[in-house]
Amino acid sequence: MTTSELVLPPPDARSALPELLAIGCRFDVDAPRDTHGVVIVEPHVSERHRLVREAFSVPDTSVSTGPSATSTYTDLFGNVCRRLTLPAGPCRFEYSATVRNGGFDIVDTAAQENPPEQLPDQTLAFLIPSRYCPSDELAEQAAWLFGGVRPGWERVAAMATWVNEHISFAYGSSSPTKDAAAVLADRTGVCRDFAHLLISFCRAINVPARYVVGYLPDIAVPDPGTPMDFCAWTEVYLDDTWFTFDPRNHHQRRAGRTVIAHGRDAADVAMMTTFGPVPLAAMHVRAEPANSADLA
DSSP, rough: OGGGGSSSSTTTHHHHSSSSEEEEEEEEEEEEOEEEEEOSSSOOOOGGGGEEEEEEEEOSSSSSSOOOOOOOEEEEEEEEEEEEEEEEEEEEEEEEEEEOOBBBBBOOTOOOOOGGGOOGGGGGGGGSSBBBBBBBTTTHHHHHHHTOTTTTHHHHHHHHHHHHHHSOOOOTOOTTTOHHHHHHHHEEOOHHHHHHHHHHHHHTTTEEEEEEEEEEOSSSOOOOSSSSOOOEEEEEEHHHHEEEETTTTTOOBBBBBBEEEEEGGGHHHHHHESSSSSOOEEEEEEEEEOOOOHHH
């Protein structure tokens, strides 16, 4: 599929986009004991300029003790990481924000691949195989499928198209240990698996690619009829710029993405990492046009 085959929004769609978006999430957990953890649900440092308002809430829902005060730090990838201690028993923590709409994904069909010797130092880590992206194992397959495609945007788009058309999306088809090689073998997965496979193909031909997770509202696309969730996609480095490629939604040019975090693969950007077992009772994600209440 070429870029011209994308389902593009009508010419007046940009002016019809909501100016502000409401994003956020809520986690209900039930820890057997006080447990420390790290949560990554707030916009990436590169997105902070879009924030209008935000709030992180950890109410005291226990009888005897409440969560400790939270603190934040920025990791090696610019992800905003929040530390907190969850008390034993039922507890809820919540993040909410109003952000300015970043518009539609940028398309540049003339973008070219950078030769490895011309790549910036900070992009080289995104050429190396990682836990969920064993690009070395998929190098022969990538060369066979895409070696004859013109380098640059056209080749990355061809890889995203192939993943979209050959991998079936199915809830429950993934697992904490499933990597891109397994996705290619069984041809099923969820959005993180689509992203891991595209990343692996890109790295196999020496194009830097990174894993991204964020909020993605259903704007200017049909309502999928499923509950909102976090979304994973890929960013690929072409012509000294990181471009968004979303193999799960490749036939749609999307609007309103807000990046939470990026890294080598999903292992770098877990929504919640706890240092002890903490069962998740419920999770709710919000990404939609803002209303008056979101500005109060």
